[in-house]
Amino acid sequence: MKIKLLNIAHGRSGDKGDAANIGIIAYDDKGFEKIKKELTTEKVKKHFEGICFGEVERFELPNIRALNFLLHNTLGGGGTVSLKHDAQGKTLAAALLRMEIDS
Amino acid sequence: MKEKIKIASGQGFWGDLIDAPYNQVTKGDVDYLVMDYLAEVTMSILQKQKNKNPKLGYAKDIPELMKRILPICKEKNIKVITNGGGVNPIACAESVVEVAKNLGIKNLKIAVVLGDDIKGRIDDIIFKGCELNNMDTGDSIIPIKEKLLSANVYFGAFPIVEGLQKGADIVITGRTTDTGLTLAPMIYEFGWKENDFDLLSAGTIAGHILECGAQSSGGNFLGDWQTIPNMAEIGFPIAEAYPNGEFIITKHPNTGGKVSFATVAEQLVYEIGDPKMYITPDCVADFTTIKLEDLGNDRVRVYDIKGKPATESYKVSCSYESGYSAFASLTYSWPQALTKAKAADQILRKRLENLNLKFEEIRTEFVGYNSCHGPLSNENDEDKINEIMLRIGVRSNDYNSVERFGKEIAPLILTGPPSVTGFAGGRPKPSEVVAYWPALIPKTLVKPEVKLIEL
Numbered sequence: 086m087k088i089k090l091l092n093i094a095h096g097r098s099g100d101k102g103d104a105a106n107i108g109i110i111a112y113d114d115k116g117f118e119k120i121k122k123e124l125t126t127e128k129v130k131k132h133f134e135g136i137c138f139g140e141v142e143r144f145e146l147p148n149i150r151a152l153n154f155l156l157h158n159t160l161g162g163g164g165t166v167s168l169k170h171d172a173q174g175k176t177l178a179a180a181l182l183r184m185e186i187d188s
Numbered sequence: 189m190k191e192k193i194k195i196a197s198g199q200g201f202w203g204d205l206i207d208a209p210y211n212q213v214t215k216g217d218v219d220y221l222v223m224d225y226l227a228e229v230t231m232s233i234l235q236k237q238k239n240k241n242p243k244l245g246y247a248k249d250i251p252e253l254m255k256r257i258l259p260i261c262k263e264k265n266i267k268v269i270t271n272g273g274g275v276n277p278i279a280c281a282e283s284v285v286e287v288a289k290n291l292g293i294k295n296l297k298i299a300v301v302l303g304d305d306i307k308g309r310i311d312d313i314i315f316k317g318c319e320l321n322n323m324d325t326g327d328s329i330i331p332i333k334e335k336l337l338s339a340n341v342y343f344g345a346f347p348i349v350e351g352l353q354k355g356a357d358i359v360i361t362g363r364t365t366d367t368g369l370t371l372a373p374m375i376y377e378f379g380w381k382e383n384d385f386d387l388l389s390a391g392t393i394a395g396h397i398l399e400c401g402a403q404s405s406g407g408n409f410l411g412d413w414q415t416i417p418n419m420a421e422i423g424f425p426i427a428e429a430y431p432n433g434e435f436i437i438t439k440h441p442n443t444g445g446k447v448s449f450a451t452v453a454e455q456l457v458y459e460i461g462d463p464k465m466y467i468t469p470d471c472v473a474d475f476t477t478i479k480l481e482d483l484g485n486d487r488v489r490v491y492d493i494k495g496k497p498a499t500e501s502y503k504v505s506c507s508y509e510s511g512y513s514a515f516a517s518l519t520y521s522w523p524q525a526l527t528k529a530k531a532a533d534q535i536l537r538k539r540l541e542n543l544n545l546k547f548e549e550i551r552t553e554f555v556g557y558n559s560c561h562g563p564l565s566n567e568n569d570e571d572k573i574n575e576i577m578l579r580i581g582v583r584s585n586d587y588n589s590v591e592r593f594g595k596e597i598a599p600l601i602l603t604g605p606p607s608v609t610g611f612a613g614g615r616p617k618p619s620e621v622v623a624y625w626p627a628l629i630p631k632t633l634v635k636p637e638v639k640l641i642e643l
Contacts, residue, residue, distance in 0.1 A: 095411040095450065097403075099459040102324060102624065108457020110450070135563035146463050146476050149453045155461055161551065164624045165229055166510060168551035168581030170559040178410055180561040 091182040094120055098178035101155065103163040104139070105174030107181050110151040117150035123186040129154055132184050136177075154181075190219075190377050195370050195394070195427045199223040200401025202230055202247050202272070208401065208424045209253055213260050216440035218426060219377075221261070222369040224399050225249075225272035231363065232507035232622045234274035235307070235338040245276030250360075251283040255291070258284075262293055262357070269348055269369050273360040275305055275338060281360050281641050288643055296643040299351025301361035303637045306504070306629075307339040313633055320504060320627035329625065335508040337622060341629060342503045344469030345391070346382070347636035348372035354640050363505065365468050367395030370427060378431040389473035389495025390433035392466070396473075397437055397455050397490070398425050404437060404455035405486075406445030411454070418444025423486075434491040436483070449482040452490070469503075469631075472496040501628040510623035511548065511585040516597040517555070519577045519610035526570055528605035529554055529578040535604050536580065539596055545589035551581045577610065583621060590618035 093116035096109040109124065111117035126141040133141075139158030146153060160174055161167035171177070196218040198209030202225040212221055225247040238245030250272045261268055273280040281298045288296050306313060310333055313320065319328040320339075329336075340363035349372050351359040359372070371391035374380060380387045397404045405425045406416040423443025429435040437447055456475060460466060463475035477494040520528040533552045540550070553559035555577035557568070582593045594616040601608055 095409075095454065097408070097410060097454040097458045101459060101461060102626065106457075106459050106461065108454070108460070110453050110457065132564070136561075142461075144461075144463050146457070146478075148476055148478055149449075149456060149480060151453065151457050153457050153460055153463055161549075162623075165513075165622045166583070166624075168513065168515075168549055168583055170553050170555065170579060175408075176560040180564050182410075183561070183564055 086188045087185040088188040089182065090120070090184045090186055094182065096178040096182065098174050098176070100160055100163055100173040103158055103160050105156045105159045105177050107154045107156065107178050108151055109154070109178070109181060110149060114150065117147070119186065120152055121145065124152055129181065132181065133159070189379060189431060192428055192430050193220065193373060193377050194218040195220040195222055195373055195398065195429060197222060197398035197401055197424050197426070199225060200399065200403060201225070201227055202249065204401050206249070210256050211440070211443070212424055213257050213264065213266050215443060218266055220373045221266055221268045222398065223270040223272060224366040224369060225270060226274065226363060228505055228507070228624050229622060231275060231340055231505065232337040234276070238275050243279050246274040246280035247272035250280055251287050254284050254287045258288060258293060259291060267352070267357055267373070269359045269372060271361045271364045271366070271369060273300065273362050275340070275362060277302060277360045277362050284358060284360070285641060285643055294643065296358070297354070297356045298358045298360060298641045299354055299356035300639045300641060301343060301347040301351060301359065301364060301636055302639060303635055304341045304343050304362040304364070305339070306341055306634060307336060310336065310339060313629065316633060318629055318633060320506065320629065323626040323628065329506065329627065332508050332625065337507045337509060339504060339506040341634050342469060342505065343636050344368040345372040345375055346470065347638055349375045350638045352376040354638065356640065366399035367392045367468055368470065370395035370398050371470060374429050383497070385471045385495040385497055386493060387433045388471040390435065390493040391429070392468050392471060392473045392495070393475070393478060393490065393493055394427040394429060394435050397452060398427055400455060400458065402445060403458065404452050405439050405447050406451050409451050409454060411450045416446050420444060433493060434489065437488045437490060438486055447486040447488055449480050449488060452480060452488045467499060469498060471498050500631055502631055502634060504627040504629050506625035506627060507622045508625060510621045511583060512587050512590040512618040513581060513583040513621050514590050514594050514616040514618050515579065515581045516594070516616045517577050517579045517610060518597065518600060518608050519575055520605065521575045521607040522573065524570060525573045525576040526554060526557055528607070529576045532578055532600050532604045532608070533580065536596060536600060540593065543592060545592055546586045547582050547584045547589060549583045553579045555579050587618055594618070
């Protein structure tokens with residue numbers, strides 16, 4: 086059965102120049118094991134096809150059951166250069182939480 | 189040495205809740221009020237203001253705010269630390285002196301941190317062998333140096349500490365790291381040293397939690413956000429800090445919002461890169477060592493933080509002119525709202541093409557459909573879409589092209605698809621695009637200077 090990532094995690098996103106940062110935090114230890122397994126850089130890159138045009142980097146923060154992703158070349162130039170409605174990637178954490186994973 | 193100090197966050201950015209700092213100094217006891225006003229874009233805006241009037245270039249909210257809180261801070265001995273001095277911290281301090289005089293306040297000491305503004309020294313710095321290479325692309329700054337609007341070094345906590353040691357009631361800085369504002373009072377009160385990297389990292393992480401205001405006390409919380417109580421009267425975060433580097437994140441009683449493991453954790457992952465390498469001028473903090481304990485009642489204990497020595501460089505934030513942009517929007521209603529908006533976009537693009545205008549980018553988004561999540565957006569049955577806002581942005585080095593784009597929007601109402609509204613406020617005007625240039629500079633090439641102004 087598939088579930089939405091939204092059901093087992095929350096998070097926050099923002100900008101670092103033209104890169105977006107997306108932090109995803111699991112609600113419990115079981116959820117953290119699941120996101121560590123499911124949220125590979127390849128899957129995240131594929132999920133953001135047409136949004137992220139650069140490399141995806143992944144970092145682990147097991148102490149707070151979190152993963153942090155840097156999505157390069159994602160914000161249309163960043164800052165005031167970007168023409169995007171969401172130029173700072175504020176809604177991209179929610180966009181990642183749309184992902185469906187095995188329950 | 190004090191056993192603990194309470195540091196209150198008063199602003200998460202320039203434009204945050206006006207009453208937040210007032211509430212922080214009146215709704216409970218605190219020792220320090222720290223306020224971050226500077227985003228990357230802010231410095232260029234302030235530089236433009238200073239170019240027009242040498243007495244401007246700082247956060248104009250500060251004198252207004254000081255009128256309200258200075259008597260309270262003097263009475264309760266609350267020290268104020270802010271980077272709202274922008275590109276003109278001296279003028280900012282003078283405006284506060286003026287306020288204090290009008291209020292009849294005496295014995296006021298304001299420390300001003302200077303030396304971060306290197307815009308006038310670029311040639312000298314290049315001559316000394318530092319070409320301020322772009323941290324993302326590696327390119328030298330030389331080709332864009334004539335277009336620079338601002339160039340500022342990020343200083344850390346220690347210049348602020350020097351100001352506090354000189355007896356300052358208020359410390360006003362230019363480009364200081366957001367985290368340094370919170371770390372400085374801990375160094376000063378607890379006697380931490382420049383090589384106490386674990387302690388400096390702890391204070392830095394406290395700063396990271398406070399620097400975006402209510403984002404750690406229930407604001408912009410993506411967890412179960414509907415359970416956050418009374419967001420209308422949200423309390424801003426307070427760090428209750430101890431000499432051993434432990435601190436508790438909390439907020440004043442009888443305020444809205446919530447401080448919990450989850451609200452603090454969300455702020456911890458905000459705008460970070462490699463969590464083991466959170467680089468500041470003061471230390472390199474390791475976010476993977478942080479331990480969080482939810483004590484209940486809006487108190488979260490943060491402890492066991494480890495860090496590493498600071499690097500040999502300061503970060504530099506430069507901004508430069510990079511052409512013009514303009515935005516326009518029109519709203520289309522049911523039926524076929526999305527189809528109409530897409531048709532209007534095609535008509536507009538054809539007209540722009542026929543006019544031979546030059547654009548680096550034209551971007552179309554459909555608000556109500558895909559402007560946030562792009563290709564991830566659900567395909568809806570169009571009959572269920574009530575309305576769509578067409579949003580178009582253009583960017584060009586050619587001012588005339590951007591200006592002409594602005595003249596092509598309103599005509600779409602009478603010469604395009606039907607049931608369209610929402611055009612107000614006249615033709616969109618070109619605005620200057622400010623691009624951002626991050627670089628590093630050896631610490632030996634810049635020296636912070638602390639000046640004391642006494643009343």
